Each structure stands twice: as C-alpha cells, then as structure tokens.
Amino acid sequence: xxxxxxxxxxxxxxxxxxxxxxxxxxxxxxxxxxxxxxxxxxxxxxxxxxxxxxxxxxxxxxxxxxxxxxxxxxxxxxxxxxxxxxxx
Numbered sequence: 322x323x324x325x326x327x328x329x330x331x332x333x334x335x336x337x338x339x340x341x342x343x344x345x346x347x348x349x350x351x352x353x354x355x356x357x358x359x360x361x362x363x364x365x366x367x368x369x370x371x372x373x374x375x376x377x378x379x380x381x382x383x384x385x386x387x388x389x390x391x392x393x394x395x396x397x398x399x400x401x402x403x404x405x406x407x408x409x
Contacts, residue, residue, distance in 0.1 A: 328376030333383035337393055338375070345376035349392060358399030366392050 327346035335342055344352050350363045350371045363371060367388045370378060375396065381389035 328374055330376050331380055331383050334379035337382045338379045347375055349375050349378050353396055353399045356399035362395050362399055365395055
C-alpha cells in the first residue's frame with residue numbers, strides 16, 4: 322500500500338489509477354471537471370460516488386466494483402473529451 326499522505330491505495334488501486342495517482346485525495350467530481358470533463362460526465366457517476374475521493378473509488382474498483390471501475394474510466398477519459406469537444 323502507498324503510505325504517503327492522504328488515502329492509502331492498494332497496489333491494484335494504484336494500477337487502476339496509473340499516472341493519476343497524484344490526484345488520489347481529490348473529490349472525483351472535482352477531478353473530472355479539472356481534467357476538462359463537464360457536468361455530463363459527473364452525472365454519469367453513481368450519486369453516492371460523486372463526493373468520494375479518487376483514491377476511495379480506486380480502492381473500490383480494485384475490489385471489482387463495476388460502478389467504481391466506470392468512474393475511473395470517466396475520470397481518465399475527461400481529458401480526451403476536452404481535447405475533442407473543447408471545455409463544456
């Protein structure tokens with residue numbers, strides 16, 4: 322587990338996040354917006370996940386939670402959406 326400041330990530334959670342491990346302590350809805358995603362992407366998240374931290378979602382995804390896996394995918398794709406469509 323990563324014992325740096327903030328949320329402790331399992332090894333599998335670190336793999337799920339990849340190069341986004343540095344934003345593990347941010348609220349996922351805020352992180353999606355910072356990466357260029359719009360409210361549409363945030364609305365795709367399960368409502369009870371919208372206020373969880375990225376690291377918490379990653380740990381759930383590492384345990385096989387399908388909704389958490391989807392949330393991580395949305396987070397990763399937010400930048401691609403911005404590049405394609407511009408900031409919404």
